[in-house]
Amino acid sequence: MVATFVSKAGHIATIPLNEQRTVTADWYTTICLPKIITKLRKINPERRIILHQDNASSHTAQTTRQYLTEENVELLDHPPYSPDLCPNDFFTFPKNRLRGQRFQSPEEAVHAFKNAVLDLPANEWNKCFEN
Numbered sequence: 120m121v122a123t124f125v126s127k128a129g130h131i132a133t134i135p136l137n138e139q140r141t142v143t144a145d146w147y148t149t150i151c152l153p154k155i156i157t158k159l160r161k162i163n164p165e166r167r168i169i170l171h172q173d174n175a176s177s178h179t180a181q182t183t184r185q186y187l188t189e190e191n192v193e194l195l196d197h198p199p200y201s202p203d204l205c206p207n208d209f210f211t212f213p214k215n216r217l218r219g220q221r222f223q224s225p226e227e228a229v230h231a232f233k234n235a236v237l238d239l240p241a242n243e244w245n246k247c248f249e250n
Contacts, residue, residue, distance in 0.1 A: 121229055122147075123236060124155050130236045132158055135229045144180035152183075156190055171195040 122142060124131040134151050136142065142151070159168050170192050172178040187194060216235045222228040 121232060122151050123232075125236075129239070129241065130233070131155065133229065133233045133236065135225065137225075142175065142177045144177045144182045147177045147180075148182050148186040152186060152190075152192075156192065167191070167193060169193045169195060171197065173197050 120136045120140065120142075121133050122136065123133045132155055134154060136146070139146060156168060159166075168191070170187065172194070174197055177183060184194075216238075217228075217231055220231065222231065
């Protein structure tokens with residue numbers, strides 16, 4: 120499994136979970152988010168960071184909220200349930216490209232996923248954020 124972060128400009132980072140099967144608040148705040156926040160601040164140190172995430176328990180945990188507050192990261196609210204709002208549908212594009220392929224290792228699968236995400240045209244990213 121991977122955690123992938125994108126912006127209107129495109130792919131920011133894909134972080135493999137390696138041996139983990141689920142995203143925990145501990146992994147999210149000690150491994151994943153620090154990498155993302157560091158990368159975003161390196162890209163544009165003057166710009167504020169606004170994060171949109173779903174309501175998964177690792178995202179709503181007190182540990183996560185406290186970490187984001189300490190890092191001055193703003194959160195966009197995500198409705199508890201809204202079938203009309205599904206901004207992550209763009210991941211069906213890379214999944215469709217990878218369907219049926221076999222990989223020799225998890226690293227090879229992550230590499231193929233990253234390439235599929237990087238190959239998405241800019242207009243596809245923009246469509247995701249217009250809604």
